Amino acid sequence: MQSPVGAAVSEPPATPGPVVALKGLTKRFPGVIANNNVSAQIFPGEVHVLLGENGAGKSTLVGMLSGLQQPDQGHIEIGGARVTVTSPRHALSLGIGTVFQHSMLVPSLSVVDNFTLGGTWWKRPDREGQAARIVETAARLGLRVDPFALVSTLSLGERQQVEILRALMRGSRCLILDEATAMLTPHEAVSLGELMRRLVAEGLAIIFITHKLNEALAYGDRISVLRLGKNAGEIGPQELRAQTDAGNTARIIALMFGAGSGSAAGEGAPRSGREPGPLVLEVAGLTAGAGRIPLQNATFSVHRGEILGLAGIDGNGQKELAEALSGQVPSAGSVRLNGREIGGMTVGGRRAAGLRYVTDDRLGEGTVGAFPVAVNFLLKEIGSTPFWQKGLEKPQAIRAQAEEHVKNFDIRTPGVQTPVGKLSGGNIQKVLLARELTGSAEAVIFAKPTYGLDVQNIRATRDRIREAAEAGKAVLLISTDLDELLELADRIAVIDRGRIRGIVDNDARARDAIGRLMSAGEEP
């Protein structure tokens, strides 16, 4: 059943009709209509881009197509025949492969074991053969995957690559990528884009969800926009080609956010060189061996009011650095906050000292999915007044603060008692930001803070990061998006295979300098 890519798509369908048609799909959840009478047609040989702001209903729509959820109204046609997709497994057998927004791999298993999981249960899985096929396919697609690595040791970006590979190797006719590029570096995203173009050239249909409009325009043949759960509009191939990129972008923004919001994606002014304040965060010789990429001898410092960017390809020790700083893994070396050594403290102690960490693993460690939004705001402050008094919960206070956060951070949720795991990806991120940016802090570590956010929320989040720095915090901004770093950071450090290769000032020559540091790191 695991035919190599292309086997199932080698002969394009005789009829030029859509592979998949969504007809008037409606999906309700308690308190929200996630999809309201949504229709779309997916054609072979096309990359169909699905756009919409956070919570617009994109994941829900593809969730119904991939069998995760059942529509309340409407139906799905595959190859012209009406079907009820009962499970992701059933969807696969219908030729629909999905890479979900949140990782669906089993973290405690190796990559190859995750691939053989779907195999016949009474047969002994052929691990070697499968591993060889993984390596071969990965090489063809320009990806680097170690089939015997444990999934839990992979970074989020690497996990997503593995999932793309898995969906492709199961012979899909229609491939769904829900924010698959969100975790990739610009370079990797470009190669994924090229890969998508190659696959559609072979007759595959791709549904591609993204928040990056440039990707949508570069790789998409057809663009559908969802707004508040409804079809807001569709731009077909001819129209798309007839317009300039700028014209298309303006039209898409208007569809996504309603008329009169054309300037949503306006660039913020780059930060000008200001006088650095006193040292806040000093890191010297920080070494941590627990992760897959050992962190070696990291030394840097961040001043008051400064944003230090950390550039690098995902999975080169960024996660290890952040966890060593926050105290989640044992480490050697010195970490000083305002001159005070905090390297020996616990996670809670460092937080109390004023260090905050906004993790990028939102569902894995950032939140407890089954707990209400209101409780997740307080996850790091359980027992603090006024939310608990003498150890007893004060529901009114908890509720009031939650409603405040929901309003200030524009979190789209049916209510503050909704389990946080039911929110859309972007809204879960806003819950995290609300939690970490409230109250007093001396230094904040942001790990990929804008991944998965729509353009307006990216704007708002970057503004908040800038505000945090202006309010006198020392900010360490970890990002794989170089443009984000160039926009926000005062100085940029480059990390590669667990080592900090250099730190450059963010001036006109920064982009080249970073490129040189990254490629210098490639040499043995």
Place this chain on the structure above:
Amino acid sequence: MSDVSLPVAGGKSGGKPGRDWLWMLALLIGPLLAALALGGLILLAMGVNPLSYYAFVVERSILRPSGLEATLTRMGPLLLIAASLIVAFRAGIWNLGGDGQFLLAAVMVAAMTPLMHEAGMPVWLVLVTGLLTGAVIGAAWSVLPALLKAFQGINEIITTLMMSFLGVSFANVLVKLAFLDPATTTPQTRTLPVEARLPRLFDTTVSSGLLIGLVVVVLVHLMMTRTAFGMRLRVVGANPRAAVHAGLSVPKLTIAVFAISAALAGLSGAVDILGTQGNVRADWNPAYSLTVVPLVFLARLNGFGSIAYVFLFSALTIGGESAARRLGVPSFFSLVIVALLLITLGLAEYADKRRRARARQ
């Protein structure tokens, strides 16, 4: 063991409210009736008239005052076990060693308290010391699994079960070798005189152990749902990685959970001895802990739900024990009913899910 949601939060499915209400009722009562009916079939196959069996059980355990009193008295230790399991399971820790913790505590209490009483200590002091001793012994028997889990991450299912086997055997050895009552020929400990046991409630024979059990279960329920400590435990249970990220000390909390859970199991042993048994006979092991596990799951780890299920189970066993003598049905038939109930409740939940799914179409 991540998400303990209460199913009774329904009412969101379609249909008229009146019918929904009836459906909820059917969901609660239906499985019980179905389990009794299936049990009836088994009884028929054994050549016993199910109607007379059930009538007999109800008469002996609930309708007859002495039966009801026995049922209520039996609830005391069972409720403490339920509290012990709720703390552990809500925190994601599988303390399955309750039986060893219970029995060792019971033996130590049975060995100590008669001697203290003979030595002329006031009854209240004997009782308080007995209860505390039970809790401490129970907690002590969980130290090893707790440390192994907290610092080495060793699976507590295996370690607690192993400690439980050891504890039960060790308790037996103690009864036969160390704490033997020289005054009797049967191997058992000395007996705590009736006047030195836990006081009875009002004019009945119901032991105040029931009161201890009720208070503790309600307190544990409130602790888990309303306090900061309970919230920390639930975070560890629902997502240990989030607990680490949030700066909770997972090893310390793990040890605290083991201590509380095992202390409550030990307390249960003390209450059973001080309230009902008075002594421990060799080879006595009621295995309350493993029998209460399904009950607390049927109650969704909810304290109040557990009280209802424990009452039901207590009545079934008390009535079942009389029926065993009169009708020849083995006394563990009550366990068969619990097992059937687990199955029928599972089916009811499945039916409810299907109905909700259909209501949305």
